[in-house]
Amino acid sequence: MKVAVIGTGYVGLTTAVSLAMKGHEVLGIDVDAAKIELLSNGRSPIYEPGLDQVLLEMLGQSKIRFSTKLLEAKEAQVVFVCVGTPEAADGEADLSYLHAALQDIASLHEHSPVERIVVIKSTVPVGTGDWAADSLRRCNQLHVVSNPEFLREGCALEDALNPSRIIVGADSEEAVAVMQTLYSGLSAPWVITTRANAELIKYASNAYLAARISFMNELARLSTVLGTDVTVVSHGMGLDSRIGPQFLRAGIGYGGSCFPKDTIALLKLANQHGVTLGLLEKVREVNASQPVWFIEQLAQKIPDLSGKRIAVLGLAFKPDTDDIREAPALRILAALQAAGAVVSAYDPIAAKAVAALFPDAEYVTAPEAAFVGAHAAVLVTEWQECVKLDWKLIKEQMERPLLFDGRNAWPCDELKKAGFEYQGVGRS
Ligand SMILES: NC(=O)c1ccc[n+]([C@@H]2O[C@H](COP(=O)([O-])OP(=O)(O)OC[C@H]3O[C@@H](n4cnc5c(N)ncnc54)[C@H](O)[C@@H]3O)[C@@H](O)[C@H]2O)c1
Known part of the structure; x- marks a missing residue:
């Protein structure tokens, strides 16, 4: 089929490829x-494992091309909308990019009025798809479908090719049939429903995953005072098939381009309809205070951080991505610098973007280099190269062998035996 994809960010580029x-x-x-320009030359503007190579292959086979003009997509039978829906100043989803994209689609349709499916993949508040269908009603032969995306950055391509489920919100059988043809090579359970249900499935999924993380983070705080180990507790919980092991890891809080903005957008949407989502409010509150709690643990060991060198390992909001949107590292860096600490930071991909926000920190090009002369080291993002380290060398290089493992990913027992002072999240 001939397909156009509006927006070539994390979701749009992955969808297109x-x-x-x-x-x-x-x-x-x-x-x-x-x-x-970059994409047309076969270079991905985002870091996503495997994407660069497949992009080159698809360009080579003339299966994909790129442009700034939607009018070049005259023959497209399907137009995906994958533009950003960031948090607006009032916490609601900012739909201005989506509105602009819909206007472009209306112009395309004026120039070439053919039967066409508009697929909204961007995460949008419940009712947006119905509103879009109304606003495009003047364009006969346009069907609006809600098809939310669930890919995870870091394994986006794999997720797009092996989705956990395909959610299609539509009000016409023709539109559903086109979606079935489009995704015919994918093996996943389908949910065919209304646009509003599809939209809420996306927000509810993210809110629920965020809730699991905040639950474990609160349990980690309890574990710290009880002397229990939250990693053992989560393992034991996750073996229950009703619970499952995913998203039960305590840490320094969730970040990224989705959970923070989607949880607040869902709260705002509920409030507009006179409903209070008290549990979700608490989820956000716990998440906001988790990095603060973590830094307090550090301050208990080093009451005066002024002039102390602190190594920070990992800056992206999670491993295998260059995305720093709402990354917990940004809060950790801000708190450390506010306390007068000298930060030496390492990230294999995201350092440049963080350096633009925190130019006073030192950025090193190898993980071990961050530890040299450090009074403590903090693991913020568990990249493999930040986890598998030469601990013997590091012990010799640190001013004080004090480790704060914000992801419970460093080898706790081995490190304690080697003479490090080790503190994880909720591990006695
Ligand atoms: N990033 C994720 O992991 C993820 C996962 C699932 C869903 N989503 C949702 O998908 C949507 C896109 O997210 P993203 O992370 O890919 O965003 P992004 O910011 O990486 O990419 C958005 C792209 O859209 C482009 N754009 C904006 N307005 C445009 C217009 N009128 N015409 C053409 N291009 C335009 C921007 O230049 C940008 O390249 C959001 O609603 C997000 O919530 C994201």
Whole structure:
């Protein structure tokens, strides 16, 4: 099929490339001309394992191309909307990019009025798809489908090719049939429902995962005073098939481009309808205080951080991505610098973006180098290269062998035996 994808960020680029791999003819559209230039030359503007290579292959096979002009997609039978829906100043989802994209689709339709499916993949508040369908009603032959995305950054391509489920919110059988043809190569359970249900499934999924993380983070605080080990507790809980092991790891809080903005957008949406989601409010509160709690643990060991060198390992909001949106590392760096600490930081991919926000920190190019002369080291993002380290060398290089493992990923027992002072999250 001929497909256009509006927005070539994490979701749009992954969607475009995975559809090309399935044999569709894809045109990726973005307002960012520099991004389009990079993509047209076979270079991915984002770090996502495997994406660069497949992009080159698809360009080579003429399965994908890129442009700033949607009008080049005259023959597209399906147009995906994958633009950002960031948090607006009032916490609601900012739909201005989506509105602009819909206007472009209306213009395309004026120039080439063919039967076409508009697929909203961006995460949007309940009612947005119905509103879009109403606003495009003047364009006969346009069907609006809600098809939320569940990919995880760091394994985005794999997730797009092997989705956990395909959610399609539509009000016409023709639109559902087109979606079935489009995704015919994918093996996943389907949920065909209304646009509003599809939209709420996306927000509810993210809110629930965020809730599991905050639950474990509170349990970690309790574990710290009880002298129990939250990693053993979560393991024992996760073996219950009703609970499962995913998203039960205590840490320094969730971040990224989705959970923070989607939880507040869901709260705002509920409030607009006179409903209070008290549990979700608490989830956000716990998450906001988790890095503060973590830094307090550090301050108990080093009451005066002024002038002390602190190593910070990992800056991206999670491993295998360059995304620093709402990354906990940003809060940790801000707190350390406010206390007068000298920060030496390492991240294999995201250091440059963080350096633009925190130019006073030192950025090193090898993980072990961050520990040299450090009075303590903090693991913020569990990249493999930040976890598998030469501990013998590190012990010799640190001013004080004090480790704060914000992801419970360093080898606790081995480190204690080797003479490190080790503190994880909720581990006695
Ligand atoms: N990043 C994720 O892990 C993820 C996962 C699932 C769902 N989502 C949702 O998918 C949507 C996109 O997220 P993202 O992380 O890919 O965002 P992003 O910021 O990485 O990419 C958005 C892209 O859209 C482009 N854009 C904006 N307005 C445009 C317009 N009018 N025409 C053409 N291009 C335009 C921007 O230049 C940018 O390249 C959001 O609603 C997000 O909540 C994201």
